[in-house]
Amino acid sequence: MKTYRVGLLCFVLLISAVCAEPLSAKAGFSASPDVGDRFLDIHTFLFRIAARNGWSLIVSSEVNSPVKEVVGSTVEEALNNYLETTSFRWRLFENCLYVADESSLDTFFRSLPELEQTMPKGNSSSNFSGMFSRIELDMLCNMLRSLSGVEIRSAEGLQHSVMMRATGMAWQRVLLAVVYLNRFRMNRTDFSITIFPADS
Incomplete structure (x- = not known):
């Protein structure tokens, strides 16, 4: 009987761990979009929603909207209201909310598995944390270079x-x-990455 109970407990814990992220994400999108102000620009709304749910957030610099009323009974409805008349879309993947032009999102996620395999290894287990309403690309490259041990520059x-x-x-x-x-391109070697404008 003891073996059965331990096995059942392990099974329940495993199921809970597997389901934790999808359930959390679903709860975040079905929650109220109220983040303290009735009228907000898209960047402020995204930042506050991500902070409230503990999500990472990466937004294309092309994404913009005028200050708008936060409309909708859920976060998902409010996000769709902000973006419905634009070419921008959002996607939540592995606890990060990505917002960009729809074609860029599709290309990124379609190519991601292959791209990650071809990146320089560096300190491959190093994770990055930081909150920036705006950060210059040069500064971000410097931070990632220090963290990864890979020569990263724009x-x-x-x-x-x-x-x-x-x-x-x-x-x-x-x-x-x-x-x-952001529709850049990059040149990679085993030890370095250089970021270029797409049209260069």
Whole structure:
């Protein structure tokens, strides 16, 4: 009987662990969109929703909207209301909310498994955390270089800033999301990464 109970307990704990993220994400999207103010721009709304749910957040610099009334009974409805007349869409994946042009999102997630396999190894187990309403690309590259041990830099003259909130994300995932959701390109070797404008 004792063996049976221990086995059942382990099974229940395993099921709970497997289901924890989807249930949490679902709860976050079905919750009230009230984050303290009735009228907000999309960036402030996204940042507050991500913070409330403990999500990471990476937003393309192209994403924008005027200050709008937060409309909807759930977070999902409010997000769709912000973006419905634009080409921008959102996707929650592994506890990170990504917001970008729909085609960029599709390309990024379709290519992600292959991209992650071809990244320089560096300190592959190092995770990145940080909250930035805006961070210059050069500064982000410096932080990721220090963390990863890989020479990461942006091409000369590439001036850009991004909005992000990272909570224990793999440095490779952070960099790939910033590059591909902002339509940059990058050259990789075993020990270095250089980011270029897409048209260079």
